Amino acid sequence: MRRLLLAAGLVLGLLALPAPALAHGSSAVRFATYNLSLNRPAEGLLREHLANPGVDDVYRRQARNVAEVIQRAHPDVVLLNEFDYDPEAARLFAQNFLAVSQNGAPAQKYPYRYVAPSNTGISSGLDLNNNGVADTTPGDQAYGDDSYGFGLFPGQYGMVVYSKYPISYSAIRTFQLFKWKDMPGNLLPADFYSPAARQVLRLSSKSHWDVPIRIGGKTVHFLVSHPTPPTFDGPEDRNGRRNHDEIRFWADYVKSARYIYDDRGHKGGLKPGSPFVIAGDQNADPLDGDSYDGAINQLLDHRLINSRIAPSSAGAAEAATLQGGANTSHVGxxxxxxxxxxxxxxxxxxxxxxxxxxxLPVRGSGVFWPVQSDPLSRLSGVYDPVWAPVNGFPTSDHRLVWLDLSLRH
Known part of the structure; x- marks a missing residue:
């Protein structure tokens, strides 16, 4: 009995210890994407929250939790979606959260980062939702609908890239201003938008960035974006169509499409033969959900893209079984x-x-979605009204996705 009690105590003690970080080989470079729901309901709030990490409220707890997820996964290069556009907030998150151990997780230092404006919450001055009014007053749903990308204020739901490897800042290309009409064969619903709207509407609901990362003697183009969800519209399916074409942009870009132009007026897509990694919350499932015409398959079936290794997790499979509902009818x-x-x-x-x-040689992949018996499942959790101010979860309704590539040798 004494031995059993000692063994039980040892097991409980081990469960109380912080789980180790996800391992990856010393010769591999880990790329990741994480929609961490670090957006806030008003402009400037994110900076305020990140500047005062010691305050114990739901906003700082969520920020500490998402930082811990990143620390547990320890990516070398990571895109964060739904991070309000604010260069100072991006600095504060790296300094006050990522570089400070959370619950014993290894602190992560990212000497390089990139952040740029987003189309979200930028007023178009036009009636884009066809309700008869061009709403130009930030802060409400109608304003978000009439902005170039949905947002209650400029930059809400933006993006940031962190990297442990040097970023070639002078070679970065952004495509925030690229007009949807300029994509040949686009799916823009001409019967829904006015002639004036069709002339100015931008393709990207946030932005598309080509961020070159220097790893040893090689440059890898980190191609990042966050297409609009294919929902929250009407029978015209304007968001579904836009999501499809936002995804298509990268499919064309890696084929060096000549129609593309960046925000500095330089034309053409990616230089042929260039190494790249496409990352982001694409808001599109290959088999389930509301995507328009299998939107994500434009990337998954692309001859230049390796989609054979799909990151997975036991936690996701468990969640689908436990939650039931629509999950029981899914094909994927x-x-x-x-x-x-x-x-x-x-x-x-x-x-x-x-x-x-x-x-590009893939050495490993995964999704940070622990099973419920794992102590780290507290970081993913399930919907709880306690977390309602930050999207209802202790971190986010999305999970961090990572992939290890052999690039150093």
């Missing part, structure tokens, strides 16, 4: 899900992707 394998959405509809989906160029 739930172990590949990356987002915990409403059980009634659409259910959990594969929405977040890290997709390398074909030919």
């Amino acid at each position: 394998n739930p172990r590949y899900d990356t987002a915990d959405f409403a059980d009634t509809a659409p259910g959990n989906l594969r929405a977040d992707y890290v997709l390398p160029r074909a030919g």
Whole structure:
């Protein structure tokens, strides 16, 4: 009996210890994407919260939790979606949260970062939702609908890239201003938008960035974005169509499409043969959900993209079984899900992707979605009204997705 009690005590003691960080080989470079829901309801709030990490409220607790997820996964290069545009906030998150150990997780230092404006919450001055009014007053739903990308204020739901490897800042290309009409064969619903709107509407709901990362003697183009959800519209399916074409942009870009132009007026897509990794919350599942015409398959079936290795987790498969609802009618394998959405509809989906160029050696992959018996499941959790101010979860309704590539030798 004494031995049994000692063994039980040892097990409980081990469970109380912080779980180790996810391992990856010393010769591999870990790329990741994480929609961490670090957006805030008003402009300036994110900076305020990140500047005062010691305050114990739901906002700082969520920020500490998402920082811990990143520390446990310790990516070398990571895209964060739904991070309000604010260069100072990006600095504060790196300094006050990522570089400070959370619950014993290894602190992560990212000497390089990139942040740029987002189309979200930037007024178009036009009636883009066809309600008869061009709303130009920030702060409400109608204003967000009439902005170039949905947002209650400029930059809400923006993006930031952190890297442990040097970023070639002078070579970065952004495509925030690229007009939807300038994509040949686009799906812009001409019968829904006015002639004036069709002339100015931008393709990207946030932005598309080509961020070159220097790893040893090689430059890898980190191609990042966050297409609009294919929902919150009407029978015209304007968001579904936009999501499709936002995804298509990268499919064309890696084929060096000549129609593309960046925000500095330089034309053309990626230089042929260039190594790349596409990352982001694409808001599109290959088999389930509300995507328009299998939008994500434009990347998954692309001859230049390696999609054969799909990051997965046991936690996602467990969640689909426990939550039931719409998940029971899904066609796709739930172990590949990356987002915990409403059980009634659409259910959990594969929405977040890290997709390398074909030919780049993949050494490992995964989704940070622990099973409920894992102590770290506290970081993913399930919907709880306690967390309602920050999207209802202790971190986010999305999970961090990572992929290890052999690039150093």
